[in-house]
Amino acid sequence: MIACRDVSFSYPASGPVDGECLTEGALKHITCTIEDGSFVLLCGASGCGKTTLTRLLNGLIPHYHEGTFTGSVYLGGKDTRDLSLFEISQMVGSVFQNPRSQFFNVDTTSELAFGPENHGLPEKAVRERVRLVAEQLRLESLLDRSIFSLSGGEKQKIACGSAAAIDPDIYVLDEPSSNLDAYAIADFRKLLMRLKAQGKTIVISEHRLYYLRDLADRVLYMKDGEIRGDYTAAEFQSLPAERREQMGLRPLDLNDLKGIALPHGRTGDSEWKIRQFSFAYKHQPETLHIDEVEFPFCGATAIIGHNGAGKSTLSRCLCGLEKRCGGTVQEQGRIYSRKERLKLCYMVMQDVNHQLFTESVLDEICLSMRTEDRAKAEAVLAEMDLLPYRERHPMGLSGGQKQRVAVASAIASERPLIVFDEPTSGLDLFHMRQVAEVVNRITEQGRTAVVVTHDPEFILRCCKFVIHMEHGKIQESYSLCEPEGRERLLRFFLNEMG
Amino acid sequence: MNRLQGKDLINIGIFTAIYFIVIFAAASIGFIPIFIPLISVIVPLVGGIPMMLFFSKIKKFGMLTICGLLLGVIMLLTGMGYWCIPTGLIFGLISDFMMKGCGYKNAKREVLIHGVFSMWVIGAFIPIVVTRDAYYQNLLPGYGQEYADTLMAYMPDWILPVLLAAAFVSGLVGGLIGRKLFKKHFERAGIVS
Amino acid sequence: MSRELLASQKNHSGIVLDPRTKLAVLTTIAVFILGGSYEGVMQYYIIVLAAIPLLLLLSAGKWKGAVLYLLIFGGSLCLELFGLSYLTGVANFIAVAIVGLFLRFTPGIVMGYFVVTTTTVSEFVAAMERLHLPQQITIPMSVMFRFFPTVAEEWSAIGDAMRMRGVRFGGGKAGSILEYRMVPMMICSVKIGEELSAAALTRGLGGPVKRTNICKIWFRAQDIVLLLICLGAFAAQVYVWAARG
Numbered sequence: 001m002i003a004c005r006d007v008s009f010s011y012p013a014s015g016p017v018d019g020e021c022l023t024e025g026a027l028k029h030i031t032c033t034i035e036d037g038s039f040v041l042l043c044g045a046s047g048c049g050k051t052t053l054t055r056l057l058n059g060l061i062p063h064y065h066e067g068t069f070t071g072s073v074y075l076g077g078k079d080t081r082d083l084s085l086f087e088i089s090q091m092v093g094s095v096f097q098n099p100r101s102q103f104f105n106v107d108t109t110s111e112l113a114f115g116p117e118n119h120g121l122p123e124k125a126v127r128e129r130v131r132l133v134a135e136q137l138r139l140e141s142l143l144d145r146s147i148f149s150l151s152g153g154e155k156q157k158i159a160c161g162s163a164a165a166i167d168p169d170i171y172v173l174d175e176p177s178s179n180l181d182a183y184a185i186a187d188f189r190k191l192l193m194r195l196k197a198q199g200k201t202i203v204i205s206e207h208r209l210y211y212l213r214d215l216a217d218r219v220l221y222m223k224d225g226e227i228r229g230d231y232t233a234a235e236f237q238s239l240p241a242e243r244r245e246q247m248g249l250r251p252l253d254l255n256d257l258k259g260i261a262l263p264h265g266r267t268g269d270s271e272w273k274i275r276q277f278s279f280a281y282k283h284q285p286e287t288l289h290i291d292e293v294e295f296p297f298c299g300a301t302a303i304i305g306h307n308g309a310g311k312s313t314l315s316r317c318l319c320g321l322e323k324r325c326g327g328t329v330q331e332q333g334r335i336y337s338r339k340e341r342l343k344l345c346y347m348v349m350q351d352v353n354h355q356l357f358t359e360s361v362l363d364e365i366c367l368s369m370r371t372e373d374r375a376k377a378e379a380v381l382a383e384m385d386l387l388p389y390r391e392r393h394p395m396g397l398s399g400g401q402k403q404r405v406a407v408a409s410a411i412a413s414e415r416p417l418i419v420f421d422e423p424t425s426g427l428d429l430f431h432m433r434q435v436a437e438v439v440n441r442i443t444e445q446g447r448t449a450v451v452v453t454h455d456p457e458f459i460l461r462c463c464k465f466v467i468h469m470e471h472g473k474i475q476e477s478y479s480l481c482e483p484e485g486r487e488r489l490l491r492f493f494l495n496e497m498g
Numbered sequence: 499m500n501r502l503q504g505k506d507l508i509n510i511g512i513f514t515a516i517y518f519i520v521i522f523a524a525a526s527i528g529f530i531p532i533f534i535p536l537i538s539v540i541v542p543l544v545g546g547i548p549m550m551l552f553f554s555k556i557k558k559f560g561m562l563t564i565c566g567l568l569l570g571v572i573m574l575l576t577g578m579g580y581w582c583i584p585t586g587l588i589f590g591l592i593s594d595f596m597m598k599g600c601g602y603k604n605a606k607r608e609v610l611i612h613g614v615f616s617m618w619v620i621g622a623f624i625p626i627v628v629t630r631d632a633y634y635q636n637l638l639p640g641y642g643q644e645y646a647d648t649l650m651a652y653m654p655d656w657i658l659p660v661l662l663a664a665a666f667v668s669g670l671v672g673g674l675i676g677r678k679l680f681k682k683h684f685e686r687a688g689i690v691s
Numbered sequence: 692m693s694r695e696l697l698a699s700q701k702n703h704s705g706i707v708l709d710p711r712t713k714l715a716v717l718t719t720i721a722v723f724i725l726g727g728s729y730e731g732v733m734q735y736y737i738i739v740l741a742a743i744p745l746l747l748l749l750s751a752g753k754w755k756g757a758v759l760y761l762l763i764f765g766g767s768l769c770l771e772l773f774g775l776s777y778l779t780g781v782a783n784f785i786a787v788a789i790v791g792l793f794l795r796f797t798p799g800i801v802m803g804y805f806v807v808t809t810t811t812v813s814e815f816v817a818a819m820e821r822l823h824l825p826q827q828i829t830i831p832m833s834v835m836f837r838f839f840p841t842v843a844e845e846w847s848a849i850g851d852a853m854r855m856r857g858v859r860f861g862g863g864k865a866g867s868i869l870e871y872r873m874v875p876m877m878i879c880s881v882k883i884g885e886e887l888s889a890a891a892l893t894r895g896l897g898g899p900v901k902r903t904n905i906c907k908i909w910f911r912a913q914d915i916v917l918l919l920i921c922l923g924a925f926a927a928q929v930y931v932w933a934a935r936g
Contacts, residue, residue, distance in 0.1 A: 058893050060892070060893065064889055094890070102890035103887075104891045104894070104896065105812065105813065106695075106836065110813045110906070118896050123903055126903060146699035148840055149700070159890075319855060321851050342857070343857065349851075351848070351879070353878060353879045354845070354875055354879065355875075368856060
């Protein structure tokens with residue numbers, strides 16, 4: 001049993017700045033009890049304190065993250081303050097948001113063995129644990145692989161396996177689906193079902209709710225560091241969809257998305273035409289092959305498909321970042337070669353940290369301009385609601401603000417084509433809509449946006465055209481302006497759920 | 499608690515990796531033989547940027563010694579001989595003592611410490627110099643006294659101390675550069691705690 | 692994965708060696724070829740030592756590397772033995788310098804290349820633990836090897852962003868190139884590092900008990916042979932010293 005008794009926590013002022021825990025993320029007077037064997041879903045907007053609560057449960061607070069902590073958390077009757085992180089690690093298994101940063105080893109088998117090894121189990125017992133976990137969670141096919149060759153979904157499964165190898169009674173997961181596509185989420189859901197069937201206590205903080213609909217026994221709704229709602233699964237499902245939307249939560253059922261209105265804004269009269277795109281890594285078979293595909297000039301186009309379907313490769317080729325990619329892009333008879341595309345397109349990367357270089361937001365915008373014009377730069381910033389932050393260091397901003405800085409510098413660069421790579425992974429309803437709003441704004445200015453994404457709601461809110469890729473080829477492409485197109489899109493995402 | 503904890507050990511690994519990649523990229527210039535001595539200038543110069551950030555995370559004794567040892571091990575693995583292991587250990591240890599001496603929070607002293615730490619690169623030059631005499635003996639029978647002397651003039655006795663001094667001085671400059679970037683970026687970005 | 696410094700996945704080609712043997716060979720090559728004096732019998736023994744990486748490359752089917760190594764090392768050796776005395780003046784000086792460098796450095800570099808491409812991180816760390824190195828060294832070491840590919844990924848992603856934004860050498864802001872590259876890379880790496888520490892600690896790293904390791908390493912016949920050759924080199928050196936009196 002987990003029990004929180006009047007827990008309050010706040011991070012120090014100069015704490016980590018991953019957006020969620022600058023001044024936000026603090027907890028106020030949390031009291032709750034989680035029964036053994038229950039599956040608890042923590043939901044709420046970004047910054048509501050979900051992540052902080054998970055850190056309290058797995059002992060990272062107070063043993064790793066510093067801050068002011070009052071009240072007590074009890075695991076099986078013991079105060080977490082009196083337990084060491086090492087002791088807690090035997091009771092609680094943790095899975096984190098970012099699949100790239102939670103592996104200590106470079107191969108999967110060592111990663112599964114890592115926990116038991118740390119606990120000093122004899123070699124034979126460790127091997128047995130690894131075998132057992134691989135069998136129970138169906139990870140056999142992933143054994144003995146390099147973690148650098150795994151997809152995001154596979155990494156999260158290994159992360160769960162690695163937690164499970166210690167055989168804890170409690171699992172704490174912090175937004176594990178953030179970087180997964182719909183197919184990987186369905187797969188991940190099955191793994192959670194297996195853990196639940198073993199009678200484990202599971203606490204999961206999550207933005208995407210639909211895949212947990214049938215799993216959660218209890219839903220805790222958090223806002224401003226407090227638990228504002230404590231529902232049974234039945235109660236939560238019987239809430240009207242509008243109520244959940246008011247609470248800032250993502251839909252529980254993808255069918256609820258049918259009602260989203262077509263994004264307004266003008267559609268262009270001409271097309272971008274991609275011709276003869278092909279790409280292969282050195283000594284590897286072709287991973288991308290496109291004879292010809294068109295998408296509208298002006299307006300937003302979504303690129304969808306499974307992980308590994310070639311979506312990211314296509315966007316990189318489009319931006320001219322892949323030297324090995326042949327092919328051209330045309331618009332109204334003008335043909336752009338690879339080198340010209342480097343100046344034609346601007347990519348807003350999935351990890352925006354990679355593209356922010358300077359010491360202030362304003363400099364960042366000026367760097368993108370052909371000729372530096374401070375007045376114009378400030379106008380662009382005002383448009384993106386960034387003017388108050390112009391002197392701040394870009395890396396010190398929250399995730400959403402950084403993304404807007406990247407978009408603002410794309411606008412300042414005056415390039416007609418802006419590519420977004422997974423802009424909404426890990427965002428809550430409010431921030432996702434904010435990004436959709438940004439995309440709508442840039443398309444209204446007569447630019448074209450191309451969005452690589454797994455987020456059906458986001459697509460419906462800002463895109464007018466869909467390119468569906470599979471196995472490096474174009475499966476289909478269709479307009480979303482008619483209802484049939486929109487149904488086709490939802491069908492794709494619902495089928496994925498299996 | 500003065501023993502190194504998990505977090506400290508992980509930090510050592512991370513920063514040694516960053517440091518090595520940065521200096522390796524910069525030192526690639528040394529693959530052209532004439533520029534080899536320049537390595538002792540370039541490495542400390544660019545290494546200051548990651549190192550000054552690393553220094554700000556150091557609160558316990560021993561982290562720089564381990565870092566120096568790891569650098570030596572990588573140098574051995576990349577075929578540069580084992581001399582960087584002792585030099586890494588020695589200059590790491592001295593730096594650790596100096597860090598302890600200034601209570602782990604003296605920015606000016608840290609620049610000086612970077613200068614000292616940078617001298618580990620001398621390990622990469624030791625094979626060229628220690629074998630000099632033997633090489634000289636070998637040359638004598640084949641080429642004659644005069645020729646061997648001319649050749650040796652290009653590798654004078656004092657080259658080691660000169661390189662060591664060069665490493666120290668450019669380590670100071672690198673430390674200053676690192677300090678500047680530290681204030682300009684890392685502090686303002688909030689990644690220093 | 693050319694960006695890794697040690698392999699992350701097993702590579703079953705060629706003669707399988709214990710990582711400790713590989714380290715012993717590397718060290719022996721460093722002592723006698725890179726830093727040796729080539730006196731007396733040693734000048735023949737180094738050829739034996741230099742043949743080890745060649746053999747290993749051949750056994751791993753790395754033909755290109757083997758041929759290249761044979762050409763560079765063999766060529767330098769021939770020049771050193773026969774060619775140099777025919778050259779004069781500047782040509783001679785340059786030849787001596789280059790030949791000397793090649794002769795001394797190539798075997799070590801090639802052996803290093805073999806070691807880093809055929810040893811997995813787990814094996815290497817297991818070897819370090821067998822050599823009784825304390826956790827304070829093995830933990831940073833595994834993190835370091837784990838981190839090389841990650842830093843390299845960050846490095847190339849930032850490079851892409853720079854190309855896309857048109858920041859390059861020769862532009863108006865050339866002086867800032869280093870800054871633009873290093874700053875995001877370090878900020879990202881530090882963040883990943885923080886998350887990595889948290890994840891590792893929740894898996895019980897750094898606890899009071901002694902870690903175990905499931906990675907098996909042991910000496911095989913080929914290890915014994917190579918270790919004997921290495922020992923032989925030291926014995927030969929002692930003999931040379933003794934003979935000199």
